[in-house]
Amino acid sequence: MDSHSPLFATYSRADIRVERGEGVWLLTEDGKRYLDFSGGIAVNVLGHAHPHLVDALKAQAEKLWHTSNLYEIPGQERLARRLVAATFADRAFFTNSGAEALECAVKTARRYQYTNGHPERYRIITFEGAFHGRTLATIAAGGQQKYLEGFGPKVEGFDQVPFADIEAVKAAMTDETAGFLIEPIQGEGGIRSAPVEFLRQLRKLADESDLLLIYDEVQTGVGRTGHFYAYQGSGVAPDILASAKGIGGGFPMGVCLATEAASAGMVAGTHGTTYGGNPLAMAVGNAVLDVVLQEGFLDNVQEMALLFKQGLASIADRFPDVVEGIRGEGMLVGLKMRVPNTSFIAALRAQMMLAVPAGDNVVRMLPPLVVAPEELREGLRRIEAAAESISTALGENAA
Ligand SMILES: *Cc1c(COP(=O)(O)O)cnc(C)c1O
Numbered sequence: 423m424d425s426h427s428p429l430f431a432t433y434s435r436a437d438i439r440v441e442r443g444e445g446v447w448l449l450t451e452d453g454k455r456y457l458d459f460s461g462g463i464a465v466n467v468l469g470h471a472h473p474h475l476v477d478a479l480k481a482q483a484e485k486l487w488h489t490s491n492l493y494e495i496p497g498q499e500r501l502a503r504r505l506v507a508a509t510f511a512d513r514a515f516f517t518n519s520g521a522e523a524l525e526c527a528v529k530t531a532r533r534y535q536y537t538n539g540h541p542e543r544y545r546i547i548t549f550e551g552a553f554h555g556r557t558l559a560t561i562a563a564g565g566q567q568k569y570l571e572g573f574g575p576k577v578e579g580f581d582q583v584p585f586a587d588i589e590a591v592k593a594a595m596t597d598e599t600a601g602f603l604i605e606p607i608q609g610e611g612g613i614r615s616a617p618v619e620f621l622r623q624l625r626k627l628a629d630e631s632d633l634l635l636i637y638d639e640v641q642t643g644v645g646r647t648g649h650f651y652a653y654q655g656s657g658v659a660p661d662i663l664a665s666a667k668g669i670g671g672g673f674p675m676g677v678c679l680a681t682e683a684a685s686a687g688m689v690a691g692t693h694g695t696t697y698g699g700n701p702l703a704m705a706v707g708n709a710v711l712d713v714v715l716q717e718g719f720l721d722n723v724q725e726m727a728l729l730f731k732q733g734l735a736s737i738a739d740r741f742p743d744v745v746e747g748i749r750g751e752g753m754l755v756g757l758k759m760r761v762p763n764t765s766f767i768a769a770l771r772a773q774m775m776l777a778v779p780a781g782d783n784v785v786r787m788l789p790p791l792v793v794a795p796e797e798l799r800e801g802l803r804r805i806e807a808a809a810e811s812i813s814t815a816l817g818e819n820a821a
Pocket residue numbers: 518519520521522524553554555556605609610638639640641666667
């Protein structure tokens with residue numbers, strides 16, 4: 423790493439200089455080929471340089487890049503209509519990132535309570551291990567000390583309770599509570615799934631007290647779990663949902679989805695964005711949906727995910743000294759490690775394969791949703807080789 427880099431030193435980057443991508447493969451400047459199961463951190467749902475996305479972006483680039491939200495943007499209307507048709511939602515607000523989609527979600531919830539005669543209800547109950555982004559409000563919502571430290575007073579209005587603990591939620595509810603914010607599967611937190619029964623109980627609490635249930639599906643959305651949104655697998659719908667990552671397939675964009683009732687207070691002038699929903703982003707977002715919402719696409723993701731999980735389970739069986747267990751759904755898979763997750767990721771890199779660490783000593787595997795069976799098998803071979811190399815080293819150390 424160049425100590426004179428002109429960049430902020432906020433990342434300790436791996437020494438891989440990527441130049442181009444082809445599907446599940448990443449190619450470096452010096453001609454190495456990596457099998458990419460890091461998926462740009464759950465972003466590249468269609469892999470790298472998917473021809474349909476490339477065509478959509480090129481075609482839009484020749485027509486119009488940006489106009490601002492002062493004018494109507496046909497691609498925005500179209501994408502919103504398609505998202506609404508495919509989900510619980512009635513309305514959409516487009517953003518550039520996940521954190522901004524969360525900011526919109528929290529503002530929408532507060533505004534709902536405000537316009538319904540409860541300006542005192544502004545607090546959101548969130549969950550330990552959560553990750554909601556890096557803005558001042560979303561680090562407060564996430565509640566992780568390592569992200570809050572040194573950045574001044576924590577933004578007011580977030581109360582954190584243990585994950586999936588309904589009694590703790592009830593105990594934390596006050597007259598100032600506006601709603602609940604939860605990831606159906608915690609991503610950064612270590613691929614931890616909220617039990618469906620817990621989500622049902624949250625839904626019930628929200629309905630009983632006129633509170634809003636907000637899902638952060640920035641990581642779990644857009645086919646990642648084998649459902650369009652993860653909540654569709656549980657059948658427990660939210661009032662508001664934040665989406666990003668996969669929705670742009672690599673183009674920076676996000677969206678806040680809400681029911682008519684939940685979004686009713688977000689009238690002209692209450693919220694805005696310069697770039698959010700610009701024609702380039704909308705062209706790519708619509709192209710992503712062309713593929714992900716195709717008949718049978720998500721069924722295929724579930725089939726591939728089963729193949730992957732079975733392979734991983736047999737690796738976990740063979741190397742119990744390395745892998746403790748498998749977590750997650752669809753193409754959002756976590757390997758809970760017995761060795762440090764960073765060591766395993768280094769061992770994978772030695773096999774020319776990329777994966778992402780997560781909390782709770784987990785290695786995240788995020789293949790593109792279009793991964794072929796042969797590519798998954800290749801991934802499994804490399805994962806097995808990495809596990810074997812670590813297991814052998816452990817054996818030698820013990821001997
Ligand atoms: C990545 C992520 C975010 C933040 O998204 P950004 O685009 O980095 O702002 C928020 N919530 C979850 C669950 C995420 O995985």
